[in-house]
Amino acid sequence: MKRRRHISYIVLTFLLGACSLSNKLPVGKSLYAGADVRIMHSENLNKQEISSIKTKIEERLAPNTNSTILGFPYKVWLGYNIGEPRKKRGIRRFLQDKLGQKPVFYDPHFAKLNQSLIQNLTGNEGYFGSKIDAKPVEKKYKTFINYEVELAPRYLVKNIAYSTADFSIFGTDTTGMLNNSILKPEQAFSLDAIIAERDRVATYFQERGYIYLGASQMVMEVDTNLANFHLNLKLKLAPNLANITTSKFYIHDINVITTTKNEEQRLDTTKNSFDQLASEGLFIAGNNRSYKPKIFTESIVFRPGDVYSKTMQDVSLNRLSNLKNFQFIRNRFEQIISGDSTLLDVNYFLTPIKRKTIKAQVNGLTKSNGLYGSEANLSWSNRNLFHGAEILKFELNGGIDLQFGQIKYGNNYRRISLASDITFPRFILPFHLNFKNINSVPKTNVNVSYEILRRKDFYTLTSSNAGLSYSWRKNAASEINFSPVYFNLIKSSNFSENFVNQILISDNLSDLERYFQILESKLILGMQYKINYTPLGLQTGPNRASFSFGFDIAGNFASLISPKSTDGSGFKKLAGVPFEQFVKADAEGKYFRKMGDFTWANRLFTGFGVPYKNSLILPQTKQYFSGGNNGLRGFRGRSLGPGRVSPEDINLDLFGFNSQGDIKLELNTEIRYKPGTYVEIAGFFDTGNIWTYRDDTFYGQKAKFTKNFINELAADVGVGLRLDFTYLIIRGDLATPIRKPWLDNAWVLKDIQLGNKDWRKQNLIFNLAIAYPF
Numbered sequence: 001m002k003r004r005r006h007i008s009y010i011v012l013t014f015l016l017g018a019c020s021l022s023n024k025l026p027v028g029k030s031l032y033a034g035a036d037v038r039i040m041h042s043e044n045l046n047k048q049e050i051s052s053i054k055t056k057i058e059e060r061l062a063p064n065t066n067s068t069i070l071g072f073p074y075k076v077w078l079g080y081n082i083g084e085p086r087k088k089r090g091i092r093r094f095l096q097d098k099l100g101q102k103p104v105f106y107d108p109h110f111a112k113l114n115q116s117l118i119q120n121l122t123g124n125e126g127y128f129g130s131k132i133d134a135k136p137v138e139k140k141y142k143t144f145i146n147y148e149v150e151l152a153p154r155y156l157v158k159n160i161a162y163s164t165a166d167f168s169i170f171g172t173d174t175t176g177m178l179n180n181s182i183l184k185p186e187q188a189f190s191l192d193a194i195i196a197e198r199d200r201v202a203t204y205f206q207e208r209g210y211i212y213l214g215a216s217q218m219v220m221e222v223d224t225n226l227a228n229f230h231l232n233l234k235l236k237l238a239p240n241l242a243n244i245t246t247s248k249f250y251i252h253d254i255n256v257i258t259t260t261k262n263e264e265q266r267l268d269t270t271k272n273s274f275d276q277l278a279s280e281g282l283f284i285a286g287n288n289r290s291y292k293p294k295i296f297t298e299s300i301v302f303r304p305g306d307v308y309s310k311t312m313q314d315v316s317l318n319r320l321s322n323l324k325n326f327q328f329i330r331n332r333f334e335q336i337i338s339g340d341s342t343l344l345d346v347n348y349f350l351t352p353i354k355r356k357t358i359k360a361q362v363n364g365l366t367k368s369n370g371l372y373g374s375e376a377n378l379s380w381s382n383r384n385l386f387h388g389a390e391i392l393k394f395e396l397n398g399g400i401d402l403q404f405g406q407i408k409y410g411n412n413y414r415r416i417s418l419a420s421d422i423t424f425p426r427f428i429l430p431f432h433l434n435f436k437n438i439n440s441v442p443k444t445n446v447n448v449s450y451e452i453l454r455r456k457d458f459y460t461l462t463s464s465n466a467g468l469s470y471s472w473r474k475n476a477a478s479e480i481n482f483s484p485v486y487f488n489l490i491k492s493s494n495f496s497e498n499f500v501n502q503i504l505i506s507d508n509l510s511d512l513e514r515y516f517q518i519l520e521s522k523l524i525l526g527m528q529y530k531i532n533y534t535p536l537g538l539q540t541g542p543n544r545a546s547f548s549f550g551f552d553i554a555g556n557f558a559s560l561i562s563p564k565s566t567d568g569s570g571f572k573k574l575a576g577v578p579f580e581q582f583v584k585a586d587a588e589g590k591y592f593r594k595m596g597d598f599t600w601a602n603r604l605f606t607g608f609g610v611p612y613k614n615s616l617i618l619p620q621t622k623q624y625f626s627g628g629n630n631g632l633r634g635f636r637g638r639s640l641g642p643g644r645v646s647p648e649d650i651n652l653d654l655f656g657f658n659s660q661g662d663i664k665l666e667l668n669t670e671i672r673y674k675p676g677t678y679v680e681i682a683g684f685f686d687t688g689n690i691w692t693y694r695d696d697t698f699y700g701q702k703a704k705f706t707k708n709f710i711n712e713l714a715a716d717v718g719v720g721l722r723l724d725f726t727y728l729i730i731r732g733d734l735a736t737p738i739r740k741p742w743l744d745n746a747w748v749l750k751d752i753q754l755g756n757k758d759w760r761k762q763n764l765i766f767n768l769a770i771a772y773p774f
Helices: 002-024 047-060 074-082 091-098 109-124 164-174 191-206 263-272 293-299 310-322 497-505 509-519 556-561 757-763
Strands: 031-040 131-139 142-150 156-162 218-223 230-237 250-257 277-279 282-285 326-335 343-352 356-366 371-382 391-403 411-424 443-455 459-472 478-493 522-533 543-554 582-595 598-611 663-673 679-691 714-724 729-739 765-770
Touching: 002 074, 031 047, 047 109, 047 142, 074 091, 109 131, 109 142, 156 164, 164 230, 191 218, 191 230, 282 293, 293 310, 310 326, 310 343, 522 556, 543 556, 679 729
Parallel strands: 031 142, 156 230, 250 282, 250 343
Antiparallel strands: 131 142, 218 230, 277 282, 326 343, 356 371, 371 391, 391 411, 411 443, 443 459, 459 478, 478 522, 522 543, 543 582, 582 598, 598 663, 663 679, 679 714, 714 729, 729 765
16 A cells, blocks of 8 residues: 555656646747657568667667656756756756756657658668658647658669779789678668678778778669669779779888877988887887887787788787887878889887886775775886886785674774786797787786785684786787686684684584684695687677686696695695695676667676585685675675575674585676766666585585576565766665575565565665676
8 A cells, every 4th residue: 555655656746747847848849759660561571670670760860859757858847947057157057967958849840850861771771762751749748750661672682793894903812802791692782781891892902902992992883773672782993093092002111219209200310310220120219228129029010021901000009009108109101202112111109108107095995795895005017127018016905894794793804915916018938929910919927916814803814826827819809818827825823712712612514614714724726717708799889798708727736746645534735735626617798788878787607616636615715606796686795505505504603694605607687777977777686596516515415506406596686876977986786685595485575575674674785886786
């Protein structure tokens, strides 16, 4: 009854707002409420065709309407109630700019404009001669337009060819020109496809030295004088082209200048009076010779005598940018003016960035495991350590992390760490590796760090880390990181008497197991591989997608060099320290679709770890957990799972929420709506869980991954509010569980009692965080 009353109040508020808005509009004016597109007589079209052309029409209709909630133009209403500002500055001007919105009034010209637009669009899609009818419809204080579109039969492509008379000037360079054509026989006519094909052919020739031949120098001839709604396409060169357009160019000199700000002065100085340093065909100039020649010979892939290639040009610019040593990077090609010369000088103008920097910052942070805290950071870096664009960085961190919630003693962590890493803009290998076609500068990174983590009045953990890794981009879509060896040693000390006493009197086995995990030193000696893939075809229009895959294996090399176990336990040690053995793989996919002011965001994560021999469960730093502000937001951080284990089965007094697993599956989906520049609201659904690989851990059989894992998924729903300040996003998410896998009747939708205080305390989970959850 109360819910119905609340809904009635909301509806009444919007009705009253609508009435007050209609009274404020100028006489004879109505708000433009958008358009409705109907595809008429569509019996001969499939659903995909209808949906595609309708979506394209709706995306191009003009103008945009005012922002609405449930059809009510609330920003226009706010604008009228705030009133017109009399001054250029002030509170009213601020509120009007941030909250209000100028009304978009209906104009009869909208229909004529959009009819012409739809006519062109349908023609561009091959529906030549389609008919479009527009009918305005008035409803109270708003007017919208109904567009009825009767599509003509769509033309299909019969043959694709290119003019042999035109393209014979390129000789054998035309071989294979049509092998990867975007246009195919029996394909529906599309102007976008024709434009893409012209761009492809232009790129094809630019790869072969024809730097000045672009898509604008080509025309596509369309012949529609065929039967059965078919047409022929023929690619030709535009008439009266200049000779330079069809000339093939070769690289002459390559000049690299890293001196003054004025480009012309730099180039003149280099050519006439500067002491040049020639290296592998490159002329390198700089005031103080601060860069070794090899960083340019490795980054710039052109060499004198090479045929110009757009790909090689893009690779060179990307590599110079990835050195992170230059604030500005410009390049210019100059034709050698000498008879019919087809030679090019390539000039790179580089403005070095400041070599040494020191930076201090203080941050507030939230972590996905439910910890909140602050951090102070001091860092020093040298961007050109050995004059080869090597980057050396030292970083000192100190912070405090706190965990709030149902825990008797509280989690109060103090941590301090010192880290150092050096990055070389090349592969450091005992053998030569050709990386000419790699899109960016390959990098070798060596890192060392040491961290002290102190849990107040309980214990101290120290972590020593070191690693060697290689990273590179083979193309714009994929980034690869390979670490052939990494080292992590964790040791504990300073156990307080109070902590040990609490462990001894605890009747929960999980406390004892967790204590032994902390007490025993652990060594991880492993190898990692990770690839991030961003398909370029899903980065245009409304779609965005990305994928990542990772593989981690540890303990095999340590097992080979370690002595046999002498204590009868079967567990081996290296230098007196037990080492972990496991193999782990995970994958993550993200997909975003933009729909006007709405964004549909999705993430799927799956991870599978197999501990073996020395390890019963994955080491703590490699384990999966669920819940918290970046996972299932209806459950507190690390409180969910594994499997059907109930949070009540785990003692929270000493360690708080600390559920861990070897296997994880999680799906998150949310709808984000941005009514204004700085505010975004969201509704979301999360589902997933974690599991152990074995059943002989202290969690028992209920935690083990089985073929019935689908029945052990948890789920939640919630709403979120985000404040977007461009460089900082503050996020608050309120969620509640709707499925608790540890219960006999897992679905708990029927148990929701928003009016019950005890229910709200136990089931409404608020997460405060920085940045988006994914």
